[in-house]
Amino acid sequence: xxxxxxxxxxxxxxxxxxxxxxxxxxxxxxxxxxxxxxxxxxxxxxxxxxxxxxxxxxxxxxxxxxxxxxxxxxxxxxxxxxxxxxxxxxxxxxxxxxxxxxxxxxxxxxxxxxxxxxxxxxxxxxxxxxxxxxxxxxxxxxxxxxxxxxxxxxxxxxxxxxxxxxxxxxxxxxxxxxxxxxxxxxxxxxxxxxxxxxxxxxxxxxxxxxxxxxxxxxxxxxxxxxxxxxxxxxxxxxxxxxxxxxxxxxxxxxxxxxxxxxxxxxxxxxxxxxxxxxxxxxxxxxxxxxxxxxxxxxxxxxxxxxxxxxxxxxxxxxxxxxxxxxxxxxxxxxxxxxxxxxxxxxxxxxxxxxxxxxxxxxxxxxxxxxxxxxxxxxxxxxxxxxxxxxxxxxxxxxxxxxxxxxxxxxxxxxxxxxxxxxxxxxxxxx
Ligand code: UD1
Numbered sequence: 001x002x003x004x005x006x007x008x009x010x011x012x013x014x015x016x017x018x019x020x021x022x023x024x025x026x027x028x029x030x031x032x033x034x035x036x037x038x039x040x041x042x043x044x045x046x047x048x049x050x051x052x053x054x055x056x057x058x059x060x061x062x063x064x065x066x067x068x069x070x071x072x073x074x075x076x077x078x079x080x081x082x083x084x085x086x087x088x089x090x091x092x093x094x095x096x097x098x099x100x101x102x103x104x105x106x107x108x109x110x111x112x113x114x115x116x117x118x119x120x121x122x123x124x125x126x127x128x129x130x131x132x133x134x135x136x137x138x139x140x141x142x143x144x145x146x147x148x149x150x151x152x153x154x155x156x157x158x159x160x161x162x163x164x165x166x167x168x169x170x171x172x173x174x175x176x177x178x179x180x181x182x183x184x185x186x187x188x189x190x191x192x193x194x195x196x197x198x199x200x201x202x203x204x205x206x207x208x209x210x211x212x213x214x215x216x217x218x219x220x221x222x223x224x225x226x227x228x229x230x231x232x233x234x235x236x237x238x239x240x241x242x243x244x245x246x247x248x249x250x251x252x253x254x255x256x257x258x259x260x261x262x263x264x265x266x267x268x269x270x271x272x273x274x275x276x277x278x279x280x281x282x283x284x285x286x287x288x289x290x291x292x293x294x295x296x297x298x299x300x301x302x303x304x305x306x307x308x309x310x311x312x313x314x315x316x317x318x319x320x321x322x323x324x325x326x327x328x329x330x331x332x333x334x335x336x337x338x339x340x341x342x343x344x345x346x347x348x349x350x351x352x353x354x355x356x357x358x359x360x361x362x363x364x365x366x367x368x369x370x371x372x373x374x375x376x377x378x379x380x381x382x383x384x385x386x387x388x389x390x391x392x393x394x395x396x397x398x399x400x401x402x403x404x405x406x407x408x409x410x411x412x413x414x415x416x417x418x419x420x421x422x423x424x425x426x427x428x429x430x
Contacts, residue, residue, distance in 0.1 A: 011244075013411050127166060271314065
């Protein structure tokens with residue numbers, strides 16, 4: 001319930017180190033439930049979604065030992081429940097991974113589904129279709145309850161009608177200990193799909209083809225434990241690339257996998273931003289005016305939907321008119337109203353935004369409405385002249401490790417301000 005106060009208009013210069021990938025971490029941590037041994041995970045991002053998952057695992061009976069800010073040991077040999085509490089599970093969207101992991105290991109799971117949604121309907125029919133194909137009885141309501149008919153799931157061939165990150169990962173988790181071979185066709189190919197498969201394989205699973213359309217999982221008797229290091233966060237890196245594109249300046253963005261960044265780098269290059277690849281870093285520089293372009297979000301290797309708000313802010317400052325088409329979610333332009341308060345010229349019609357570039361934004365009080373939109377509004381505040389106060393920053397803290405500290409270290413004038421109690425109350429109602 002705190003807010004960021006941003007005095008914008010300063011270019012960014014220096015180095016930023018990217019943390020471990022949020023969307024890999026929120027799958028790999030529940031996937032540790034599948035392991036009958038000690039799992040050590042490194043490069044874990046220090047974000048509130050991860051902390052919440054640790055609490056859920058502890059509540060189920062796991063031992064969670066924090067080794068340092070970015071490393072943890074998880075021991076799921078003493079799990080005594082397959083029913084995480086409603087209070088914890090409903091607070092994190094990725095709690096659906098608990099279903100695949102618990103069902104795969106113990107043959108049953110009862111998990112509260114996250115309530116309301118931020119950017120459109122978020123169905124789980126493809127997850128359920130996969131579990132049913134593997135022999136689970138599944139009932140849905142306030143909770144999703146899944147039980148393997150014979151105590152253990154059976155391998156199956158599953159075609160995903162739509163490319164889904166969550167369903168691909170969830171079915172993968174359910175299948176690693178199943179009896180026989182599971183094939184997922186039309187699988188998602190995001191970097192965190194490959195990361196989850198690599199994690200599970202390093203614990204003793206037999207998964208082939210992650211990162212392609214078809215993933216084959218041969219069930220094994222048991223996963224035994226080991227050490228794994230999470231990949232860098234593609235979206236966090238992209239967010240800082242967008243920040244320097246919007247403010248001008250030069251950033252060395254360290255701890256990235258340049259291949260994962262190509263879909264984002266190429267769009268920024270079209271806009272006149274210089275992006276130089278190094279082994280595990282990107283040097284990003286903007287000294288000339290930004291040029292217009294069009295962007296359509298798509299599953300990987302397309303332009304990521306989780307970068308759509310950030311790139312829209314950059315385009316809001318480009319010369320000319322750009323079209324942004326949201327190809328994944330129904331309602332992911334809610335933040336545009338806030339961006340307009342800063343002077344952006346954007347018209348939204350359904351999944352399409354027409355962005356008329358303006359030469360400057362002006363600071364104003366605004367509110368974050370979800371994680372990536374919140375990050376985009378930080379970028380807008382950094383680029384705007386004058387002071388922006390951004391409320392509801394708890395969304396940002398779900399998925400960005402120390403955003404304020406990282407930005408301050410490269411010259412941004414941004415601070416976290418603790419709101420007095422009455423104002424906090426007001427903000428939470430809004
Ligand atoms: C994950 C990411 C989210 C990102 C999204 C797309 C996590 C925790 N979240 O969300 O940040 O925006 O991928 O890259 O990793 N769909 C169905 N039925 C299903 C599942 C999905 O129709 O059972 C549809 C959705 O409505 C959406 C599309 O498939 O239109 C993609 O959703 P999906 O890839 O599943 O997103 P998530 O895994 O929820």
